[in-house]
Amino acid sequence: MKRYAYPNLADVPMSAVMHALADPGRLEIVRQLLQQVGGECACGEFCESLSKATVSHHMRVLRAAGLIQHRAEGAKSITFLRTKEVEKRFPGLWKLVGRKGGKI
Amino acid sequence: MKRYAYPNLADVPMSAVMHALADPGRLEIVRQLLQQVGGECACGEFCESLSKATVSHHMRVLRAAGLIQHRAEGAKSITFLRTKEVEKRFPGLWKLVGRKGGKI
């Protein structure tokens, strides 16, 4: 599996995080991860309505925003949230995103 | 002054709010309003680096996201945050946005 470079959360501007979450597809991915028991999920299990290429693109954006990280597991790439780091840099973000109710 | 139609917060998807805050200029406008004593500010007092047209465009986006509202005062248009409604629909958003520290 590929090795990525993950940004230091301190260097991620809030606008970048907002931009990452501004796409309904990406927001859905993050919410799916939030609901996951271990906070993990394989890439292919997201957004079955989108092509592999598109999902891969979304992952890149979320990665650049410092929100997710990957772990190789055989041929699979397991995605998980950078829970603690993000919470420290942007307190309340996870709670906000995970909130239910209202439209999308 | 013009009369605008303001969206019902319940109809505003979170992705729309994220998108509105994804632009550094708009994020700055909102932060400026958050720091304002009464939470109000005249349009011309924002972003002196941007043209009138651009600021007006940003206002439209923030309005569509349900974040701000306007009040006529003579020829001026006073902008203010929809503080309570937004807090009810997106609890923690103001605190998150108002947070200091880190890059932009």
Next chain:
DNA sequence: GTTATGGTTTGATGACTATCGAACAATATC
């Protein structure tokens, strides 16, 4: 009415973005 001030609307433009198919790379299984 005329002038000034504050903001909107309209084009236009250049940049960015979401999306896909196809080709590619890495790993696992046979």
Next chain:
DNA sequence: GATATTGTTCGATAGTCATCAAACCATAAC
């Protein structure tokens, strides 16, 4: 090695967006 599975990268395309200048509208002050 051959095949299947997973995901990345490339190129293309259609759409969105931030930005500005210029024209416009509304209010206030003269």
